[in-house]
Amino acid sequence: MALPIQRCWSRLRAVTLQWPAAAGYHAKPVPLNLSGVYIPNPSDPNAKAWHKGPAFEAKLYGRYGRASGVRPEQLWPKPEELQRIEGEEKEWYPSLGEMLSRVEAKEKEELKKKQQREHLIAGNMAKMPKMVEDWRRGKREARQKEKEEKAKKQRLLLVAREKFGVTVDPRSPKFLEMMKDLEKDERRKLKAVKRMQLEEDRAAIAAAFAVKPPADSDSSSPV
Structure with a gap:
């Protein structure tokens, strides 16, 4: 059992690269300065765009605290910004009471529409006998008118036959x-x-x- 495995292993080593040609790649270590606090200079022209602004300052203060050199009072939004945030919160994140009132108003509106629809159906059902009678009367009048038109045409044919003496x-x-x-x-x-x-x-x-x-x-x- 061991002999076939050895033969297979020797053939596999023969078709693969030799050890010196397959030497591993040793990358240089990344120079990281983990000591101290890295605070980019926003006035530097080479500074990244995401290194500027109150959002990055809030991130620095959240990570390093007072060591970041950021004053926490300047991170508080301005009055107009605070109004915009409050408006967005009221629009997209309403309170539980507002949500319940909206659900209740929606249910009342649906109930009102349902009652109106039922009232309309009941009214139409009450009018149904009269509508059927009107339809039947209209059919009778149409048949009577058709009979009168047919009789009139026959009478005119007789008059024409008497006048011209031939069938017209x-x-x-x-x-x-x-x-x-x-x-x-x-x-x-x-x-x-x-x-x-x-x-x-x-x-x-x-x-x-x-x-x-x-x-x-x-x-x-x-x-």
Whole structure:
């Protein structure tokens, strides 16, 4: 068992690099100055941008304390900055009471919308019988009108047959022209009937309100 393992190991060493050619790389140690406090100079033109500003000073004070040379009172935000921070906190981090009041107002609004929707549905359901009856009446009127139009067309066909003596196509110009003339005559007759009825009504009203003359008195006046 050991012989095959030795052969395999010898072949593996033959195909790999030799030890001197695979010498390890020894990097130089990083020069770190861990003694004291490193405080960059913001006025230095080579200073990094993140080494400037109150955020980095607050970081230095948080890490080194008084040894950083940063005065803690200058880290406190200015009034306008404090107002901006308070506004952001009120907008993005509301208090528990505000959150509960918002949830309650939202629930009330949803309940109000639900009640309005239920009231609308109830009102529509109450109107449903009348709407169905109106729809049925409209269908009946449409069928009646269709019957009247069909009867009118048949009557006009008979009139045209009597007038021309042959069967006339309802789509022909002669039939359409005759239909217009007959409709004009019917409207004229209807207007005449209405005018006569109006005159009769006026005459009846005038007769009803006519002032009768006083009757003659046969009695003589006293002497």
